[in-house]
Amino acid sequence: MKILFLFTVNKSFLSDYFVSLATHVAALGNETIVFSLKQQRSHHKVNEVTYITEQKKSTLHLYRVIYRLIKEERPTIVISNFSYVNPALFAGKLLNVEKNIAWQHTLIEQTKATKRQIFIKSKFLNWADGIVVNSKRLKDELENQFRVRGKQIDILPFWSSIASYTPKKITLPSAEILIGCCGRLEIDKNQRTLLKAFAEVKQAMPTTNLKLLLAGEGSDKRHLENLAETLAIKDEVIFLGLLSAEEMAYFYTKVDLLVLPSLHEAFGLTFIEALALNTPLLVSEAFGALSFIEPNLLMKYDMVFTPDDVKMLVQKMKLRIAAGRQENHNYKALYDSCFSDEIIRNKFEEIIALHTT
Template identity: 30%
Template sequence: MHVMFVPSWYHNKRNPVHGSFFKEQAQALQEAGIKITVAYNEIWPLTLLGKVKEKIGFSFNSEDNLKTYRYKNFNYLPKNSKMFSIFNRRLERVYKEIVKNEGKVDIIHCQSSFWAGISCLYIAKKYNIPFIITEHSSLKRAVYIKNSYIPLVKNSYLGADVLIAVGNGLKNELYELTGREDIKVINNLIPTDNFYISNPKNEDFTFFSLAFLEGEKGMDVLIKAFAKYFRNRKAKLIIGGDGSQKEELKKLSKSINIEKQVEFLGALKREDVAHYMSNCDAFVLASKHETFGVVYIEALASGKPIIGTYNGGAEDIINRNNGLIVEVDNIDALGKAMVEIKENINFYNSEEIRKECIKKYSKEAVTKKIIDVYNSLLQ
């Protein structure tokens, strides 16, 4: 079985971790015995004109043992729906190169409709190839999607032989748009082997949070909740991640007199994430919206109880045995949940939390579900 694996965004020389969970899924499928070839239409914004030193056109490399074909070029028609006709032709050239060098493609598996799913539909229909979309992103909250793009995205969803959502909240959104009743839910896989249990002896009870520091992640709500319920108590809040709100959040911490209890780490490497997940006492993320919630799973893989919000993704993940879930933007509910976790920390069994996480979200568990979909298409 040969699968052309098509990410909508992927790592590049300017952002080496972009789309890392796409690559991890492709690697896991390959390890499970599926022949995977990555096809990536690498689209450069015009703001990079004169700055990019790479060659326009085809490139091929074995990237982390994945055969990877790229077509690199600028988007010469930004914000114009005609650009998709150009993208279709670019990806088609990549497809033809893959067939010439790697053999017949049995299935096209696209990660998110925007941008790649639109072009994958074009190729799948033209060459009569089974086509899957796994959607990771909310169309309602997408920053770069213009109204003129929405019919094209909807058509890709309707044209896919199988449409997969990474969470039930996202599934409901896709159903509202398409009316499809056969949408499957297959969660993102997490490299659980990268995370581990330790038994920290923190002098102060330590909450850890990790996200891009942007408005929808609710870091201001978290800081206010921590201040209201833990100011001048033996507790600490460590925040990982970078973003446009970082300095504003630091000022907030100072203005409500908790700056000595709050630590901002900035952007973290993958191994640093594992370290802080393992060495906190509990993980908390108060985001307003999540299609899935990878960081929740990383915390569970580290054996930590978690606190989240009813944000569309956390509901699939959090249960009474591994944490608490509260309303979005509710400072008191969040603060009280943090107090409850702290006071009842011995209720949570790290080994059981990790065991349940691995059962649901390990690469073995998730790849089995994906391969079952592949096999059903080829029967």
């Protein structure tokens, strides 16, 4: 069987995930191709996977290139992601691809999609033989907003490769307690609520030297800087900027508490990255990844909060700060039981029907 993956290969945890899936199906004896758009064209083979890269140009060019690729390679299965989805579904429809699978990652609240965009996307998605999503929340949205048939949709979580990265040291301030938050500095990532909660925690614990580290860049940075000054915590809030994968591996292991306050997260890779590195954390109930954890475990770990409830977050932060790194929770064990790469690979095989002839 010939399988064609379409996603951008780069140095990111999401790219690592799809490279790993491609390598896995190639190891099972399937001819496997990965297509990407980058600055330069290339053609090479790694671990029995053929990587084809074309130069990134216009959207029309992408449609042409993908159509030509599918026509020439005649894959049995096409698996597309992100901006590759519509061109792959269109070309697959015209060329009668046996199985055309689209991978959907983000919620409407995250993309701010218009009604017109939703309508157009729904037309393309209904050409898919299967759609893979990373949470039940996203599955429900596809059914209700995009009018996709439920039987077309499979739910598959991510795993994280962050533990395989060699941590790269970054300069961090000295403090008794380092509280971290990572993600784009945008309104929907909700760092504003975290700053308000941090200010109250600092006021309630005046003898404890606290610092808040924000990793990421985005359009809300100026507002967050002004808010920190208004809340009289300017000297305690440090903006680290955009960190590399290796720097993030270091960041997770150095913070005493990670807080992830997003208003909307279809899945939330940062959540499982923290779990994988056994980082104590608090996470917004908006994270789709929580749906893969049994309710009794969520109660045991007591790490979930309502993203717009400052008082709840303050209370949970104070309890975690008091416990410090001595708290009796094994986050890595939670990761291993819910986001095992072996379990996810086996489920992926079922989705693309590798177990059938």
